[in-house]
Amino acid sequence: MSSAYLLVSHGSRDRRPEIAMQQLAKLVCNKLPENHNNSEHLVGIAALEMSPQPLHEQIQEFAKSAFGDCKLSQNQNRLKIVPLFLLPGVHVMTDIPAEVALAQQATGQDITIELQPHLGSHPNLEKLLAKQIAAIEAEAWILLAHGSRRPGSKETVEAMAASLPAVAAYWSGPPSLESRVKELVAAGYREIAILPYFLFAGGITDAIAASIEELKLQFSAVNFQLAQPLGASAELAELIWDLTDR
Secondary structure, three states, X not given: OEEEEEEEXXXXXXXXXXXXXXXXXXXHHOOOOOOOOOHHHOEEEEEOOOOOOOHHHHHHHHHHHHHOOOOOOOOOEEEXXXXXXXXXXXXXXXXXXXXXXXXXXXXXXXXXXXXXXXXXXXXXXXXXXXXXXXXXXXXXXXXXXXXXXXXXXXXXXXXXXXHOOOEEEEOOXXXXXXXXXXXXXXXXXXXXXXXXXXXXXXXXHHHHHHHHHHHXXXXXXXXXXXXXXXXXXXXXXXXXXXXXXX
């Protein structure tokens, strides 16, 4: 049985996330057993949005490049889709499963497409975030996530924030970064750090940095620090590899 792995991200007009995804795919490829032939073709990347092709077509194309056109019996080839999303929002719970189903219908029985758990579900993700927090000294931390319109999705962020420990804020909804800063300042904190709960640097993290510059002007007595998003790393690749349920 042969397996291939497709890492699916949200997609962005910014080139930086795609470059980081390519780096991450190479790191995951390094996890493959040495006896895999043409292993560079067995780990790929795709985007749910901001791509010329819909995701199901990207999945089909990757399957062809990974397994070729050979006709094998059912279940001999497996394509594992790993959603690199931190929250169980609409994309993870609805959009990606629908695209995977379309790809499976078009691919037929020669390839079994398996949707793996999303990245944010891995229990060791907290350790990566805690490592970033340990590198910066601050009196209080804000975990800043994008947010989701799916009911209940905030619970994941709140639980992660509590475990770090930090308070949660959302870029696309309440409570906002500014409101959380006001609460912490009112409580007497003067050293506040923000951890973006995002995979890679991009347009949103640039906007977060600009927002923090404005907060520095508004709260001149407060020292603000901004941590980096997760980024492509061997540690993150290890979590992704673990999610493939080998």
